Amino acid sequence: MDAADVALRNATYRHFVELGRAPTADEMAAALGRPAEDVEAGWRRLHDAHALVLAPDAAEILMANPFAARPTPFRVEAAGRSWYGNCAWDAFGVGAALHADCTVDTTCPDCGEAVRVSVRDGRPDRDDLVFHVLVPAARWWADIGYT
Amino acid sequence: MLLFRSEEHVERWLAGRTAGATISVGTLCDLAQAWWGDRLDPDWQPHTRDQNQAILDRLGLTGEFWTLP
Secondary structure, X not given: OOHHHHHHHHHHHHHHHHHOOOOOHHHHHHHHOOOHHHHHHHHHHHHHOOOOEEOOOOOOEEEEOOEEOOOOOOEEEEOOEEEEEOOHHHHHHHXXXXXXXXXXXXXXXXXXXXXXXXXXXXXXXXXXXXXXXXOOHHHOOOOOOOO | OEEEOOHHHHHHHHOOXXXXXXXXXXXXXXXXXXXXXXXXXXXXXXXXXXXXXXXHHHOXXXXXXXXXX
């Protein structure tokens, strides 16, 4: 990841937060004064470096971790907006990245009951919940969608 | 990477599959803060593998399961 790609990544994240959704390649191209093809090529390199995740066969952002570009079962209220995390870890990461208190809404995968937890000043408002990671760290990126 | 009501719910959901790792929601908050807290910094730079491993180590997430490639 060279300096230009890091700058593109940082600009993409900044726009994600400003828009409250993933920017398109055309939007980033307009913002940066670069051809959309350059943005798409940079995004592909960032995808290969695990700095963001693109849709298969399309220059469309699926994940700018911890943010998800599409609705997921991990909804987050933070900084006056609704967001989605890609998983429970990412959901808590949304508040961390925004440096904001947050409320995470999901469901227990076992029983389907709604689960809500709020984080204030970095601490959860309940301690009965547990987080389970099924895939060992060595294989997290083998299939990031499954992980 | 899922959130469960309790360890009993994890066990039932696994239904005999090999368990991964289970941590408290408090540790998850600490992990999220350390892992994602800098993602919107204007001068963000990629974490190295060793930086990420150090985050896991500091939180006691050690052993083969938590060893990054």
